[in-house]
Amino acid sequence: MENPFTGVVVRATGSWYDVLHDGTTLRCRIRGRLRLRGSRATNPVVVGDRVTCETDANGDHTITDIAPRRNYVIRRASNLSRESHIIAANLDQALLLVTLRQPATAAEFVDRFLVTCEAYKVPVVILLSKSDLQVPEALRSFRAVYEGIGYRVEEVSAATGQGVETVRELLRGRTTLLSGNSGVGKSTLVRAIDPGLDIRTGEISESHRKGRHTTTFSTMYPLAQGGAVIDTPGIKGFGLLEIDAAELWHYFPEMMRTGRGCRFYNCTHTHEPGCAVVEAVRSGEIALSRYESYLKILDEDEKYRK
The missing domain is CATH 1.10.40.50 (Probable gtpase engc; domain 3)
Structure with missing residues (x-):
């Protein structure tokens, strides 16, 4: 392996980073100075970053530099924080999964996500997930609002197969952020699109009718038909930052x-x-x-x- 080498971050846990280089995934740490660039982001290296790495005499790999990001999706780190958390970078598009019941996605959450993607020039398609469980009139009303604005809206159901092929074509050859609240069926949909992917799924908590967190860290998965999907932890809130x-x-x-x-x-x-x-x-x-x-x-x- 050449030294230094370049690759793409496909998983970021906060301590270790998986970097894809020439078809091989290498476990890397980051050089300390990368944390001291004055950024308000809690995570200096994120999934989708194109990075330069070095290998030392012991065979350990270190990320030494990050290429400029084409775009990214960002949110406030917590409800009481002025720091930011970058979810993913260098995206071709984002797919936002929304459910109108079981569980219900708040309109404000949808709009905050769309505002962020507009600000950072990430194209968005809205997926009305679990369409077989939704009220038809509610689906029509939602589509009328967001299609009227200009967003593409697709109805999908991993259970019935509705819209799965449409989403598969949307993903082909693109790097896509798949996002939404917990319980909207992100991981289940990805598994329906590419059964070879080992992504955990979880049911809805009966006590609170909210989704259980099944994905701990953002992870990029290569797709069999080409392209990659970034599966994110279920996001409860989406506080905006960096927008005047x-x-x-x-x-x-x-x-x-x-x-x-x-x-x-x-x-x-x-x-x-x-x-x-x-x-x-x-x-x-x-x-x-x-x-x-x-x-x-x-x-x-x-x-x-x-």
């Missing part, structure tokens, strides 16, 4: 389109007279649930942007 309050509405596509008609160029779309966005909400052109998500993000995250 004045720019937040830029990442709501329907508000971006409508906001050009506001009386004031610096309209916050909250209280100003002549606000085209508020008028569009009143008329039903913009979904009330989306506008409420916008207001909640403004209110709840303002203290983290100081």
Whole structure:
């Protein structure tokens, strides 16, 4: 093996990093200085990173450098933290799994995820998971909102096979982040797409009707048909970071389109007279649930942007 060598991080546990190099996965540590770059991220090396490594005389491998990231998906590290946690980097797309019941995915969670992907230029497809267990009218209402904005929405069910082939084609030849709350069926869907992958699955907790955490660390899995999928731990919350309050509405596509008609160029779309966005909400052109998500993000995250 050449020294140094390059590879892609396919698993990051916080202490050890699995790096794929020429078809071989090597266990690496990171050089200490990589932790001291002034980043607010809790994890300096993430799945999807392209890295340079060195091998010492004992045969131990060390990550010595990280190539610039093309994009990434980030969230606040915890509800009371100004630090960030990068979920994955260098993505071709993200697939967000959503369930409307068993368990129900909150609209605000969906919108926070979409805002982050808009901000970091990661294309998103929304997958309405466990479609066989959902109420048809609720599915139609959800699709009307998000397809109206411009997002692609697909209904999928690993149990019945609905949409599995569509998702398989979406994944082919691409590096894809698969994300969603615990219990929405991420690991089960990946197994349906590629039965050769050894990804654990878990049932819904009957006591709380919430998903049990079955994936501990983000992991990149190569797919038989080409491409790779990054399976993430079930995410409960998605606090935003690095997005200025004045720019937040830029990442709501329907508000971006409508906001050009506001009386004031610096309209916050909250209280100003002549606000085209508020008028569009009143008329039903913009979904009330989306506008409420916008207001909640403004209110709840303002203290983290100081």
